[in-house]
Amino acid sequence: xxxxxxxxxxxxxxxxxxxxxxxxxxxxxxxxxxxxxxxxxxxxxxxxxxxxxxxxxxxxxxxxxxxxxxxxxxxxxxxxxxxxxxxxxxxxxxxxxxxxxxxxxxxxxxxxxxxxxxxxxxxxxxxxxxxxxxxxxxxxxxxxxxxxxxxxxxxxxxxxxxxxxxxxxxxxxxxxxxxxxxxxxxxxxxxxxxxxxxxxxxxxxxxxxxxxxxxxxxxxxxxxxxxxxxxxxxxxxxxxxxxxxxxxxxxxxxxxxxxxxxxxxxxxxxxxxxxxxxxxxxxxxxxxxxxxxxxxxxxxxx
Numbered sequence: 001x002x003x004x005x006x007x008x009x010x011x012x013x014x015x016x017x018x019x020x021x022x023x024x025x026x027x028x029x030x031x032x033x034x035x036x037x038x039x040x041x042x043x044x045x046x047x048x049x050x051x052x053x054x055x056x057x058x059x060x061x062x063x064x065x066x067x068x069x070x071x072x073x074x075x076x077x078x079x080x081x082x083x084x085x086x087x088x089x090x091x092x093x094x095x096x097x098x099x100x101x102x103x104x105x106x107x108x109x110x111x112x113x114x115x116x117x118x119x120x121x122x123x124x125x126x127x128x129x130x131x132x133x134x135x136x137x138x139x140x141x142x143x144x145x146x147x148x149x150x151x152x153x154x155x156x157x158x159x160x161x162x163x164x165x166x167x168x169x170x171x172x173x174x175x176x177x178x179x180x181x182x183x184x185x186x187x188x189x190x191x192x193x194x195x196x197x198x199x200x201x202x203x204x205x206x207x208x209x210x211x212x213x214x215x216x217x218x219x220x221x222x223x224x225x226x227x228x229x230x231x232x233x234x235x236x237x238x239x240x241x242x243x244x245x246x247x248x249x250x251x252x253x254x255x256x257x258x259x260x261x262x263x264x265x266x267x268x269x270x271x272x273x274x275x276x277x278x279x280x281x282x283x284x285x286x287x288x289x290x291x292x293x294x295x296x297x298x299x300x301x302x
Contacts, residue, residue, distance in 0.1 A: 005033035032068035040111035061095025075106030099166035102174035184214035229277035
């Protein structure tokens with residue numbers, strides 16, 4: 001089981017805050033540092049305000065050396081596919097080849113209206129996401145010296161030089177969600193990883209079965225990675241875990257002592273989870289990462 005630290009900086013975090021967490025996560029041996037891609041907090045104003053995901057990850061990539069970096073997930077409504085492909089490729093270059101692109105339809109209408117971003121109906125958002133995935137992967141796999149053109153309903157590219165290229169030959173794309181049909185089908189076409197965020201153990205297992213069937217229908221082998229995301233509040237003692245739960249305002253699904261949280265993660269491993277995104281909400285509590293890091297030495301195989 002690979003463990004990833006996952007944060008929600010739109011709720012209130014500077015670039016310096018995020019860099020501090022990422023560097024500490026790298027020092028402790030975590031597999032990855034991922035962040036959400038949102039422009040508005042879900043609860044309050046999120047002072048000092050949002051940070052752009054790809055600007056932030058590019059800078060963090062230049063200030064770290066080993067840890068994987070990415071979004072869970074960027075919204076296809078936020079950026080045109082050509083510029084997004086350029087931004088992600090540049091971030092991959094700046095990190096020396098450690099970037100992963102999580103991409104989805106977008107869902108939070110209020111952040112779109114707050115910043116003047118169009119928010120079409122869900123069917124159109126899925127259609128746009130499909131075209132974006134076709135364009136981004138097409139740009140990256142076009143050989144140097146050749147051109148890429150695309151004629152879609154929403155996006156058209158004419159004789160693009162398809163530059164720059166990521167450092168990685170196949171930069172991992174992550175697709176996820178709980179949608180029963182289109183989401184698994186898109187993952188079967190484009191993804192290296194399928195993520196199920198904030199679902200019950202039973203719902204996570206069912207979504208894994210759906211994406212496995214979608215891969216079979218597409219004539220593709222199973223995806224290299226199945227993952228899940230859950231909020232965590234962990235302590236060396238139950239009292240310490242309780243204090244962390246109180247600090248974030250609720251008791252999350254992954255809650256308790258290190259041994260208890262290890263058992264909870266192992267249950268996800270038993271249904272096929274290979275990578276667990278641990279959502280840490282209190283970014284001032286760096287000791288929480290130290291506590292969670294003890295899980296790296298524990299059996300988490302289910």
